[in-house]
Amino acid sequence: MRDRFNRNITYLRLSVTDLCNLRCVYCMPETGVHKKKHSDILSVEEIEEMARACVACGVKKIRVTGGEPLVRRGIEDICARLSAIDGVEELCMTTNGILLPKYAQKLKKAGVLRLNISLDTLNAEKYRAISRVGTLKDALNGIEAAKQAGFSDLKLNVVLMGGINDDEIRDFVRFAGEQSIEVRFIELMPIGECRTFDKKRFIESKKVLEATPELIEKCTEGVARIYSIPDSKGQVGLISPMSTHFCPGCNRIRITGDGKLKPCLHSSEEISLRGLHGEALKETIGDAMRNKPQRHHLDAKTPSESLRTMNAIGG
Ligand code: SAM
Numbered sequence: 001m002r003d004r005f006n007r008n009i010t011y012l013r014l015s016v017t018d019l020c021n022l023r024c025v026y027c028m029p030e031t032g033v034h035k036k037k038h039s040d041i042l043s044v045e046e047i048e049e050m051a052r053a054c055v056a057c058g059v060k061k062i063r064v065t066g067g068e069p070l071v072r073r074g075i076e077d078i079c080a081r082l083s084a085i086d087g088v089e090e091l092c093m094t095t096n097g098i099l100l101p102k103y104a105q106k107l108k109k110a111g112v113l114r115l116n117i118s119l120d121t122l123n124a125e126k127y128r129a130i131s132r133v134g135t136l137k138d139a140l141n142g143i144e145a146a147k148q149a150g151f152s153d154l155k156l157n158v159v160l161m162g163g164i165n166d167d168e169i170r171d172f173v174r175f176a177g178e179q180s181i182e183v184r185f186i187e188l189m190p191i192g193e194c195r196t197f198d199k200k201r202f203i204e205s206k207k208v209l210e211a212t213p214e215l216i217e218k219c220t221e222g223v224a225r226i227y228s229i230p231d232s233k234g235q236v237g238l239i240s241p242m243s244t245h246f247c248p249g250c251n252r253i254r255i256t257g258d259g260k261l262k263p264c265l266h267s268s269e270e271i272s273l274r275g276l277h278g279e280a281l282k283e284t285i286g287d288a289m290r291n292k293p294q295r296h297h298l299d300a301k302t303p304s305e306s307l308r309t310m311n312a313i314g315g
Pocket residue numbers: 020026027065066067068069094095096116117118157159186187188189190191194310311313314315
């Protein structure tokens with residue numbers, strides 16, 4: 001379905017929980033979040049019904065996210081239901097990877113086509129400092145488990161933070177080359193927990209090109225500019241929501257774990273889908289798609305208008 005600005009909305013980011021087994025400093029409060037009542041979180045049936053309605057409105061790609069999607073009980077059943085929907089061409093997931101040794105094969109069997117794994121540092125002490133509770137070894141084991149399960153085109157999501165991990169750009173590029181995977185550097189966005197971060201944490205993705213001038217520009221894929229790494233099968237992707245706002249090409253909508261449709265990540269607008277069925281559900285989703293805001297107005301001094309923290313949206 002095309003919106004008022006002729007953007008074709010084909011991509012749904014679907015959050016299945018706001019809970020997480022990590023507490024990344026830029027995403028989640030240190031104390032975690034209050035566990036919602038079971039009835040406040042979408043049931044498996046509601047998730048499937050909403051996804052089907054989105055597909056009827058033109059969605060072709062679904063990314064399952066969270067919080068951490070792998071802490072949601074029955075995640076493999078949710079994925080199997082989503083991948084079986086007629087019209088879903090790509091089912092993907094973004095995960096911190098910690099639970100992949102347990103779930104990678106099950107996800108493959110459930111029809112998940114691709115995984116993005118978030119990893120902001122290759123240094124064990126920094127990993128603990130950023131995630132507050134996690135262990136680098138567990139995240140690396142998760143990457144290995146994904147490869148073993150046959151997820152060959154893995155992507156690593158690295159949120160770039162000035163003074164925290166920008167000294168590791170070359171290490172990540174080397175890692176991507178060695179592992180024949182894609183590393184995606186994402187500009188930190190002032191939303192939720194990091195709205196009040198020092199300005200020096202918000203750095204532009206062009207810093208990656210300054211640190212690795214040997215990269216060769218290849219193409220644009222969705223919101224990412226892709227570069228190849230010489231003499232390897234690895235790739236680098238730059239995702240620059242701050243320095244090059246990509247709203248004119250945005251094809252996404254989001255549904256939160258409690259059933260709110262967000263037409264734009266950075267707007268406070270949320271449309272409740274719970275309790276709607278059949279044509280009423282499709283009409284509400286279609287209206288929200290058509291009326292998707294034109295753009296966000298974020299910069300390091302103007303934080304997101306979204307009232308949620310990132311774990312409660314899904315990235
Ligand atoms: N728990 C999963 C994970 O970390 O991959 C999925 C949910 S997480 C909210 C999705 C993505 O959003 C992660 O790659 C995370 O690094 C990214 N993210 C969270 N807060 C962000 C921010 N303020 N700016 C840019 N990316 C952010």
